[in-house]
Every structure is written in C-alpha cells, then in structure tokens.
Amino acid sequence: MAILEAQCLKKIYTTRFGGNQVQALSNVSFSVEEGEYVAIMGESGSGKTTLLNILAALDKPTGGQVLLAGKSMSGMKEREMTAFRRNNLGFVFQDFNLLDTFSLQDNIFLPLVLGKNPYLVMHARLMPIAEKLGIKEILSKYPYEVSGGQKQRAAVARALITNPKLVLADEPTGALDSRAADGLMRIFGEINAEGQTILMVTHSAKAASHAGRVLFIKDGEVFHQIYRGNSTNEQMYQKISDTLTLLATGGEKR
Amino acid sequence: MRIGFYPKLAAGNIKKNKRTYVPYILTCILTIAMYYIFKSLSMNPGMKKMTGAEHLAVIMQFGSIVIGLFALIFLFYTNSFLIKRRKKEFGVFNILGMEKRHLAVVIGWETLYVMLLSLAAGIGVGIAMDKAMFLLIGKVIGTQVVLGFFISPKVVAITIELFAGIFFLIFVNSIGMIHISNPIELLRGSNAGEKEPKTRRLMALLGVICVAAGYYIAITTINPIASIFAFFIAVILVILGTYLLFTAGSIAFLKLLRKNKNYYYKTRHFTSVSGMIYRMKQNAVGLANICILSTMVLVMVSSTTSMMVGMDDILNTRYTSEFIVMSHETDKARNQKVIDTVRTLQQDWDFDVANEIEYMFLTFSAFCNGDTFVVDRNAPVTAIDSSYVLFFITIDDYNRIEGTQKTLNDDEILIYSNRVSYNEPVMKLFGREYRVAEKLDHFIGNGIIAANVSNAQYIILPKLAQMQEICAMQKEVYGDISSDIDTFYGFESDEKPERKIQFYNEIAHTLKEQGFDARTECREEAKTDFVGLYGGFFFMGIFLGVLFVMATVLIIYYKQISEGYDDRERFVIMQKVGMDLGEVRASIRSQVLNVFFLPLVVAGIHVIAAFPLISRLLALLNFVNTRLYVICTLATFFVFAVMYVVIYMVTARVYYRIVSR
Numbered sequence: 018m019a020i021l022e023a024q025c026l027k028k029i030y031t032t033r034f035g036g037n038q039v040q041a042l043s044n045v046s047f048s049v050e051e052g053e054y055v056a057i058m059g060e061s062g063s064g065k066t067t068l069l070n071i072l073a074a075l076d077k078p079t080g081g082q083v084l085l086a087g088k089s090m091s092g093m094k095e096r097e098m099t100a101f102r103r104n105n106l107g108f109v110f111q112d113f114n115l116l117d118t119f120s121l122q123d124n125i126f127l128p129l130v131l132g133k134n135p136y137l138v139m140h141a142r143l144m145p146i147a148e149k150l151g152i153k154e155i156l157s158k159y160p161y162e163v164s165g166g167q168k169q170r171a172a173v174a175r176a177l178i179t180n181p182k183l184v185l186a187d188e189p190t191g192a193l194d195s196r197a198a199d200g201l202m203r204i205f206g207e208i209n210a211e212g213q214t215i216l217m218v219t220h221s222a223k224a225a226s227h228a229g230r231v232l233f234i235k236d237g238e239v240f241h242q243i244y245r246g247n248s249t250n251e252q253m254y255q256k257i258s259d260t261l262t263l264l265a266t267g268g269e270k271r
Numbered sequence: 272m273r274i275g276f277y278p279k280l281a282a283g284n285i286k287k288n289k290r291t292y293v294p295y296i297l298t299c300i301l302t303i304a305m306y307y308i309f310k311s312l313s314m315n316p317g318m319k320k321m322t323g324a325e326h327l328a329v330i331m332q333f334g335s336i337v338i339g340l341f342a343l344i345f346l347f348y349t350n351s352f353l354i355k356r357r358k359k360e361f362g363v364f365n366i367l368g369m370e371k372r373h374l375a376v377v378i379g380w381e382t383l384y385v386m387l388l389s390l391a392a393g394i395g396v397g398i399a400m401d402k403a404m405f406l407l408i409g410k411v412i413g414t415q416v417v418l419g420f421f422i423s424p425k426v427v428a429i430t431i432e433l434f435a436g437i438f439f440l441i442f443v444n445s446i447g448m449i450h451i452s453n454p455i456e457l458l459r460g461s462n463a464g465e466k467e468p469k470t471r472r473l474m475a476l477l478g479v480i481c482v483a484a485g486y487y488i489a490i491t492t493i494n495p496i497a498s499i500f501a502f503f504i505a506v507i508l509v510i511l512g513t514y515l516l517f518t519a520g521s522i523a524f525l526k527l528l529r530k531n532k533n534y535y536y537k538t539r540h541f542t543s544v545s546g547m548i549y550r551m552k553q554n555a556v557g558l559a560n561i562c563i564l565s566t567m568v569l570v571m572v573s574s575t576t577s578m579m580v581g582m583d584d585i586l587n588t589r590y591t592s593e594f595i596v597m598s599h600e601t602d603k604a605r606n607q608k609v610i611d612t613v614r615t616l617q618q619d620w621d622f623d624v625a626n627e628i629e630y631m632f633l634t635f636s637a638f639c640n641g642d643t644f645v646v647d648r649n650a651p652v653t654a655i656d657s658s659y660v661l662f663f664i665t666i667d668d669y670n671r672i673e674g675t676q677k678t679l680n681d682d683e684i685l686i687y688s689n690r691v692s693y694n695e696p697v698m699k700l701f702g703r704e705y706r707v708a709e710k711l712d713h714f715i716g717n718g719i720i721a722a723n724v725s726n727a728q729y730i731i732l733p734k735l736a737q738m739q740e741i742c743a744m745q746k747e748v749y750g751d752i753s754s755d756i757d758t759f760y761g762f763e764s765d766e767k768p769e770r771k772i773q774f775y776n777e778i779a780h781t782l783k784e785q786g787f788d789a790r791t792e793c794r795e796e797a798k799t800d801f802v803g804l805y806g807g808f809f810f811m812g813i814f815l816g817v818l819f820v821m822a823t824v825l826i827i828y829y830k831q832i833s834e835g836y837d838d839r840e841r842f843v844i845m846q847k848v849g850m851d852l853g854e855v856r857a858s859i860r861s862q863v864l865n866v867f868f869l870p871l872v873v874a875g876i877h878v879i880a881a882f883p884l885i886s887r888l889l890a891l892l893n894f895v896n897t898r899l900y901v902i903c904t905l906a907t908f909f910v911f912a913v914m915y916v917v918i919y920m921v922t923a924r925v926y927y928r929i930v931s932r
Contacts (some may be wrong), residue, residue, distance in 0.1 A: 075847065096851045103849030114844045118467075118545045126536065128849045136536045175848070267789060 020182055027080035028067050028237075041067040042078070043237035049216055054209040055270040057218045058230035058257070060264070063234045065218045069187050073106060073252065074098055082161065086182055103128050107176030111188035113168045122156040123170040127180050135176055139178075146174050149240040150204060167198030173204060177213070178246070184208075186217040190224045202227045222261060226254035235264055249259050277373075281380030291356060291832065294388055295349050298825050301341045303393025303402060303434055309335040310403050311426040343437050348557075350441045352450050354378075356836070360932035361449055367514065376445045382445070382624070382633025386438040390431060397430070398422055468522050468552040475523040478515025485509035488592065489884040502884060509877060510563055516873075517559035521551045523903060542858045549835065550866060554726070561823050566877040568816045568823075569907055573878075574885055575812030577894065577903035584896045586801060587768050590794035594775065596782075598789040599757050603631070606758035609789045613760065613778055622774055626763040630668035633738050635754045636660050636747050642695035646748045660727040661700075663738050667730045677710060685731035688712040691729055701744045771795040820911070824918050827867065831922040835929030842930055859930060860923075867919050875908065 028042040041064040049055050059065045070076035074090045082091050085105060090098060095231055108114075109225040115124045122143065129139045147153040150170045155163055160171075169189060176184050186205070190198035196222070207229050209215050216230065225231050227250060241264075243256050285292050313332050361374055369377075485508035492501040529535045535544055551558075578585065598609035610629065617624050637644040639657045648865060666679050677685065684705040686693050698705045714729050714762045732738050745755040764771060775793035782789045842855050850858075882904070886897050894900070 024474055096853060099846075099849055099851035099854075108847060110847070114847060116545075116844055118549045118841070123541075123545065127541070127845070129851050130536050130541045131538055131854070133538055136532045139536065 019048040020051045021085075021216065022084040023047050023068075023072065023081070024084070025081035026068065026071060026078045026083070028064070028071060028076070029079045030182055039065070040237055042071075044240055045081075045234070045237070047239055049214060051182075052209075052212050052214045054205070054223035054227070054229040055217070056231045057216070057234060058220060058222075058261070059234035059240075060220065060226050064237045065220070065234060066187060067236065069185060069216075069218045073104055073108065092195060100132075104130055104179060105182045106183040107179060107181035109169070109172050109176050109184065109186040109189045109220075111191035113160070113165075113172045113192070115168055115172060120157050120159055121152065121163070122165075124160070124171060125156075125178055127175065132179070134235075142178055144175070146177055149207070150174050165193050166200060168264045169193060169197065169201055169237055170204065172214050173201070173208075174245055177208065180213065182214060184215045186215065186219075188219055188221075189217065190219065190221055198224065220270075222254055222257045225257055226250050228253075231257055231260075233260060233264060240264065276614070277376050278380050281377050281384060284357075284377065285381055285384060288353075288357065288360075292385075294825060296385055298349055299346060299385060299389035299434075300336070300393045300396060301344065301503055303389055303430060304397040304885045306335060306338045306342060307394055307397030307426060307435070308401050309338055310429060311368055311397070311423055314423055316427055339433055341849060342434070343440070344371065346437055347444065351444060351448065354445045358449075359844060377444060378445050378449070382438055382442040386435065390434055393434075394427055394430060395765060408794075416738045422683065451622055468548065470523050470526050471519040472523055474515050474519035478512045478518075478520045479509045481512030481515060483512075485512060486880040488662065492884060492887070493495060498832055502888060505881075505884060509880075513562055513873065513877075514556070514559045517551070517562065520553040521555060522548060525551065535632065538854065539861070541859070542850075543861045546838075546841075546858070546862050547865060551747045554834075554866060556926040558866065558870050561827065562873045562877075564823055565874035565884070565911065566881075568820060569874060569878045569904070571812045571883060572911075573900070573904040573907040574889060575805075577896070577900045578889065579582055579809040580806055580903065581894055581896045581899045582798075582801060584799060584899070585805075585894050586794055586909070587894055590792060590797060592626070592772070593763045593794045594761060595792040596760045596778065596789055597757055597792075598760070599755060601755070601757075601789055603756070605787075606631075609782065609787045610700070610758065610760045610783060614784065616774075616781060620774060622770075624762050625765065626761075628672055628761045630664055630672060630733070631756050631758050631760065632668075633663040633742050633754060633756045634660060635749065637700070642697055643699040644751070645703070646745055658726075662727055662729045662743065663732055665735050665738060666731055666733055666734075673713075675760055677709075679731070679733040681733055681737075682706055683708040683733060685709050687714040687729040687731075689714075689727045689729070691726045698730070723924075725922065753895050766796050779918060820914060823915075827918055828922050828925075831863070831926045832929065835926045839930050853928075857925070863919075863923055863926065868915075871912065872913055880906065 024046055026042050026045040030041055057065055071078045082089050126139050152170050160168055191199055202224055205215060219225050223228045229245050231243045232239055242262055243251055467713050485505045488505040525544055528544050534540055596613055599604040600606045636661055637646045639659050670677055682705055686707050705852050742756055772795055779791045886900055
C-alpha cells in the first residue's frame with residue numbers, strides 16, 4: 018500500500034513586489050510504498066527542499082495534492098495538521114534542529130510531551146531506541162556538549178520515538194564528517210530493514226546509494242529514477258554517478 | 272580609504288538598526304532633558320526667592336547627582352545590549368576586511384552621532400520643560416512666582432560635559448566588547464552555545480536569609496530612633512537578597528521543578544520551565560533591577576504623596592494649637608506674667624482668639640526598665656531603645672483642658688503613651704510607686720514632644736506638689752541639663768494668614784524685648800517652611816518616580832526584543848517538531864508573563880514588608896495618619912500596575928511580531 022502519494026505537485030513562488038514568478042516545482046508525481054527507503058536527488062535549486070516541505074505539510078503546494086496514508090493534508094486545520102504531523106511523521110534535519118535549552122533526552126521526548134504522553138511511557142519507548150542508536154550514555158548531555166554525529170543520532174531518535182509512518186530526512190548527512198555520515202547511513206539502513214519507511218532528500222551520491230530507490234529531480238520535475246534491485250551499495254553508487262553525469266551534461270529525458 | 276566613508280557608514284548603520292536605535296536615542300534624550308531640568312532648577316536664581324527654597328535647593332542638588340549616576344548605569348546597560356545585538360554585523364565587516372580599529376572608528380562615529388543628536392534634542396526639550404516645571408513647582412509649593420525664561424550657559428555646559436563623559440565611557444566599553452572577540456564569535460553573536468546555568472544552592476539560601484532578615488528588621492523594629500539605621504541595613508539586605516534570589520534562587524527553584532518528572536513532562540510546563548531556566552540566566556540581573564526600581568518608585572511616590580496630602584495632619588500633630596507660647600521662666604508667677612503679656616497684646620491688636628489652653632508641665636527623659644523609670648545622667652547610649660520622654664501634668668490642668676471630672680488618689684496616676692503603650696499595673700519613679708488608675712487613649716498633645724523622636728509617656732499626677740517634688744529630684748540628678756516646670760499657653764484664631772504671621776512676629780518680638788525666657792510658635796508661619804520641605808520631597812518623589820518608570824519601561828522593552836530574536840529559532844524548531852501555533856503562543860505567553868510580572872509581584876511583597884518600617888519613619892516626620900498612607904500606597908501600586916500592564920501589552924505585541932515573522 019502506498020504510504021505517501023504526491024500527485025501533480027506544483028509550486029510557484031511569487032516575489033513580494035512585482036509579479037516575478039519562480040517555478041520551483043512544475044509537475045511532480047510519485048508514491049512511496051510502506052517499508053520503502055527512497056532518496057530524492059537533484060542539484061541545488063532543483064526544488065528538493067520545496068518538495069520535502071510540501072510533503073511534510075510545512076508548506077502548501079500551488080497545485081496538486083499529497084496523500085499520506087490515503088489522507089489528503091490540504092483541507093486540514095493548522096491544529097489538526099500539527100497533531101497529524103506529530104503522530105505520523107518523523108523529521109531529521111540537516112542542521113539537527115535540537116533545542117539548546119533541552120538535554121538530548123528532553124529533545125527526544127519533545128514530540129511525546131507535546132502529544133501528552135506520561136513520563137513512564139516515554140521512558141520505556143526511549144530506552145530501546147537510545148540503545149540502538151548508541152546514545153544511551155549521553156542522554157543527559159546538552160546539544161552543545163556532543164559531536165555533530167551524536168547530535169544527528171539524537172535527532173533520529175526524536176524522529177523515531179513517535180513510531181511514525183514515515184521518516185522525512187532533509188540532507189541528514191549535510192553537516193556531518195564522512196565517518197559520522199557513514200554511521201548515520203548504516204543506522205538508516207538498519208531501521209529501514211526493521212520496516213521503517215524513509216524518504217530522504219540529499220545531494221550526496223554516497224548517502225543516496227544506501228536507498229532502495231533513488232528519484233532524480235530536475236527543473237521541478239521527476240527526471241529519472243533508479244531501483245536498487247539486487248545491486249550492492251557500490252553498484253548503486255555507480256548507477257547514481259552515471260545518472261548524475263548524464264543530468265549535468267544535459268542528457269535528454271528518456 | 273575615502274574621506275567621508277566612515278561617517279556615511281555609521282549613519283547608514285544607525286538607520287538600518289532603527290528598531291533598536293530609536294528607543295535608545297529617545298532614552299538618551301529624556302535622560303539628558305531630566306538631568307538638565309534638575310540641574311537648572313537647582314541653580315535658578317529665582318529659586319532663592321521662593322519660600323523653603325534652601326531645602327529644595329539641597330534636595331535638587333542631591334537629585335541631580337542621583338540622576339547623573341542613574342544615567343551612567345542605564346545608558347551603559349542599554350548600549351551594551353545594542354552592541355551585543357549588532358555583533359553579527361560587526362563580524363561581517365570584520366570578515367570583509369575591516370580591521371578592529373576601523374570598526375572602532377565606525378563605532379566612534381555612531382556614538383558621536385547619537386551623542387550630538389541626543390544632546391541637542393535633550394537640552395532643547397530640557398529648556399522647554401524647565402519653564403513648565405518651574406511653574407509646576409511654584410504651584411506645588413503654593414507661592415506665586417513669576418520668572419523670566421532662564422537659560423543658564425553654565426548648566427548647559429555642565430550637562431554637555433557630563434554626558435560627553437558618559438558617551439565616551441560607553442564608546443570605550445563598546446570597543447572593548449568588540450575587541451575581545453574574534454570574527455567567528457562576532458558572527459555567532461549573542462546566540463552562541465549557551466550553557467545551562469549552574470545551580471548555586473548556597474547563594475540561593477543566602478538570598479532567602481538576606482530577604483528574611485531584611486523583612487524581620489523592617490517588621491520588628493519598634494523604635495523609630497533605631498530604625499533610621501535599621502532602615503539602611505534592611506534596605507541593603509533586601510536589595511542584596513533580591514539579586515541573589517533572582518539570580519541563584521530562581522534557577523535553583525526551576526531546577527527543582529524539573530526534577531519532578533511528572534510535573535516537568537507536561538506540555539505546558541515542559542517548554543516553559545526549560546525556557547525559563549535560560550531566560551533567568553540572561554535576565555536575572557535585569558529583572559532584579561526592575562524589581563528594586565519598582566520598589567523604590569512605589570515607596571517614594573506613596574510616602575511623598577501621603578506627606579503632601581497629609582500635610583495638615585502633620586502640622587496639626589506638630590503644632591497642637593495655632594499659636595503656642597511656652598514659658599520657661601524661673602517661677603510660676605513670672606510664667607503667668609508671660610502669658611499676661613500675650614493676652615494684653617491680643618487686646619491691643621483686637622486679635623480674634625479661641626480655644627485657649629493653658630497648663631503647667633514638666634518634661635525630662637528616663638530609661639524604662641520593666642515598671643521602673645530610671646533617671647540616670649550617665650546612661651549608656653545603647654539604652655536609646657528604652658529611652659522615654661516623661662511628660663507630667665496635674666489632674667486639675669488635665670480636667671480643665673479635656674473638660675473631664677476625673678479624680679485621683681495620692682498614689683494614683685493616669686497615663687497616655689504616644690507610640691509604645693505602657694502595660695504595667697504600676698509605675699515606679701524615684702523610689703515611689705504609683706498605681707496606673709487608667710490608660711488614656713487621647714491626650715491634647717504637645718508639639719515639643721511630637722518633634723522629639725523618642726517615645727513619650729504622658730503622666731497625669733494627682734497634685735502639683737508631687738510634680739514639684741519630682742522636678743526637684745530630677746534637678747539633683749541632671750544638674751545643669753535639668754528641666755523646670757514650664758507653662759504652656761496655646762490658642763486658635765480666625766484671622767487672615769498674613770495677620771496671623773504679623774501677630775506672631777509681634778509676640779516673639781515683645782517677649783524678647785521684655786527679657787522673658789519663652790518660646791513662641793505659629794502654625795501658619797511653620798506651614799510655609801513645611802510646604803517648602805515636603806513640596807520638595809513630593810516633587811522629587813514624583814520626578815524620580817517618572818524617571819524610574821521610564822527606565823523600567825525601556826529595560827523591559829529591550830528585554831522583550833532581545834529575547835524575541837533569540838526565541839524565534841527555538842519556536843521555529845518546535846513548530847517543525849510538532850507544536851501547533853496555539854501552543855507556541857501559550858508557551859510564549861506563560862514565559863513572558865512570568866518574566867514580566869515576577870518583578871512587580873516581588874516589588875509588591877517588598878512594599879508590604881517595608882510598610883511597618885516606613886510608617887514608623889513617617890511618624891518621625893510627624894506623619895501618623897496610617898490610613899492615608901495605606902490609601903496612597905494602594906493608589907500608587909494600582910497606577911503603577913496599570914502602567915506596567917500597558918507596557919506589557921505593547922511590548923508583547925512587538926515580541927510576537929518578531930517571533931512569528
């Protein structure tokens with residue numbers, strides 16, 4: 018069953034003065050099945066982040082609609098939407114978006130506290146996740162006291178703790194060194210293997226090579242997509258590189 | 272670089288940052304104007320012609336020093352906030368290739384612009400308001416003064432010198448702030464990796480102890496003589512305690528809340544408790560400042576207002592009759608002669624006379640030890656707390672004055688206490704024991720005693736012979752500083768004020784000419800002095816009150832804005848993680864409300880705790896109308912709270928705009 022469906026998404030930005038219009042997305046349609054691990058690739062300015070924001074209902078499309086678990090998010094009220102987002106989506110951001118005023122543990126608890134869960138439930142849910150992500154020892158530390166990789170793992174824990182239907186990741190390796198990035202990708206692979214659906218936006222071929230399917234966006238449209246099939250990560254990386262070269266040299270859509 | 276580059280850049284910078292610079296420049300202008308007005312008033316030649324002007328001039332002099340100090344501290348505070356906000360901007364300049372010394376030149380130009388602008392506008396506003404204020408004081412004091420438009424070049428010069436100095440210090444401070452940080456730090460500016468504040472339990476505890484001790488002194492100090500000193504101790508303890516409580520106490524308390532998991536992990540408490548911990552770290556000192564300033568405003572305005580409003584009460588307590596002649600002659604016959612002289616004058620002048628009061632009295636001081644009053648010339652000074660003024664009068668005089676028919680046996684007395692009541696069944700004096708037949712709740716009073724800051728016991732004796740005996744015995748102990756039995760003569764009159772004063776001068780002149788040892792007082796004449804003094808207090812109270820309120824307003828405004836910028840990112844993240852706008856708003860409101868009203872609430876508590884002490888201090892100034900004081904305090908608090916709420920609403924709106932942009 019498709020957990021996420023994007024239908025003919027269109028987004029046009031209008032500059033504040035004068036009607037200078039910029040088309041970020043012209044026509045994007047795709048769907049994500051339950052348990053899939055999808056990466057979306059594209060150059061800077063190709064509309065990746067716009068797409069992710071629309072998928073996350075942080076932004077409204079100019080045309081088209083997004084169905085999450087079969088439900089359209091366009092008609093929802095702000096309050097409903099927030100609750101829906103909180104219960105169904107987990108976010109991992111490039112710059113972590115951890116709050117300096119909270120310890121890592123409290124940062125991870127944040128969505129649960131907003132969802133009004135009792136402390137014991139939160140604690141019981143946290144422990145296995147923290148163990149899996151290897152952050153059990155540093156839970157009481159503050160974001161400014163730990164490394165980037167540790168911060169990002171805490172952010173992943175925050176995304177996972179609500180048992181979301183879908184994890185959305187926006188350039189999760191963007192602010193990490195290569196070792197931390199590898200570690201994070203391994204974690205993504207593991208949680209996906211346990212059945213977690215992941216949609217990741219990235220422009221790192223290395224990161225995308227861990228995904229089960231890679232979508233390429235160019236000029237606001239889905240330009241191409243690659244399935245992993247039985248390829249290894251290395252073969253996948255090769256395929257992605259080839260496609261990127263093709264994109265960069267201006268190959269025709271096939 | 273091209274000439275004119277720096278001045279242009281500096282002007283551009285101020286324009287770009289106008290949201291923060293406009294209030295800052297306004298603050299500078301107002302502070303300068305206030306200082307100018309105060310200084311100019313204290314030096315105005317016309318002031319000398321006004322009644323009670325000597326008092327006022329001293330008060331004004333003192334006031335201008337206070338404002339100068341205040342200006343220094345406050346402008347420093349607001350400027351360092353400004354520079355902190357602009358660190359990122361300076362960081363960009365730095366990275367683009369401007370050296371620190373170039374930055375210093377830019378900041379120098381900016382400071383110069385602000386200084387020139389605010390000095391010109393400030394002195395302009397000051398001169399305009401000066402005239403208005405002068406007329407206002409004249410109105411308050413109740414004398415007609417027609418003054419020319421007074422512009423003193425000397426005052427202008429003093430103002431310019433002082434504020435040029437202050438701005439120079441501000442400039443040096445700004446450069447210092449820029450100089451010690453490297454470009455990366457500058458770029459990150461004020462929101463670089465904030466650490467969680469440490470819990471300082473010892474300091475929190477010390478704060479509690481300080482405030483408690485201050486309150487204890489304020490509430491328990493009975494004797495007004497001791498309380499002048501106690502007052503300062505209490506004030507210092509409370510100020511110190513307030514700072515400690517706001518800085519260490521608040522954080523210790525919030526962390527305690529955080530330890531309680533069932534309380535902390537609730538949607539409502541989660542963000543606000545953690546947010547408050549950080550907020551208190553940045554704001555504790557500012558909030559403590561606001562709290563102390565508010566307390567000062569409240570105490571100052573309420574006490575000066577009640578003194579002004581209750582002026583007649585004060586005069587009536589101090590001057591029990593409109594005209595008072597106290598004859599201190601060697602014997603009863605000569606005392607009588609003094610009064611006869613006054614009576615003759617009344618007839619000569621055809622002066623309206625009513626409510627004549629005449630009695631003989633004896634007064635000296637003694638130390639109270641249980642039910643014994645000890646008369647000892649060499650008593651230690653530390654015994655001042657138990658020091659009393661004893662005031663004796665006979666039952667005959669008492670009955671005549673009060674129109675009563677009381678009788679006393681030879682070993683019985685009546686007693687009236689002005690401040691500390693006497694609760695023993697007997698009273699012992701010079702080895703003799705008297706039974707207290709009755710404790711009186713009213714007595715005609717005597718201005719001399721009212722003017723004395725000691726506690727007094729008014730003792731009504733059965734016979735004149737007993738008074739003479741006591742007089743003889745205290746003469747033995749006190750020798751050259753002993754008292755005599757004096758005669759009091761007081762009366763009221765319906766004449767016009769000018770004629771009253773003329774008549775008073777006539778009495779004083781005649782008695783002196785005829786060589787009598789007598790003291791004359793006139794309420795009407797004292798009134799002009801009192802109005803001068805209390806009018807000065809009042810004016811100063813209102814004036815400093817306005818100044819402090821203005822400071823409070825601006826501190827709060829700056830706080831809200833600086834926090835708005837810091838909080839914006841935080842709330843953006845929370846929204847991404849799943850907090851809806853309503854929750855964001857509620858969380859903001861609860862934090863802002865806490866921060867905002869904490870100082871007001873604490874100030875209110877301080878005022879309540881200070882109440883007994885202040886009312887006793889006012890009693891020293893003959894102000895004993897506690898009800899009026901309560902009303903004035905409540906009214907002041909109410910007005911202040913209303914202003915506070917208005918400021919809150921205005922700033923909260925600005926804050927929302929910043930956070931939700």
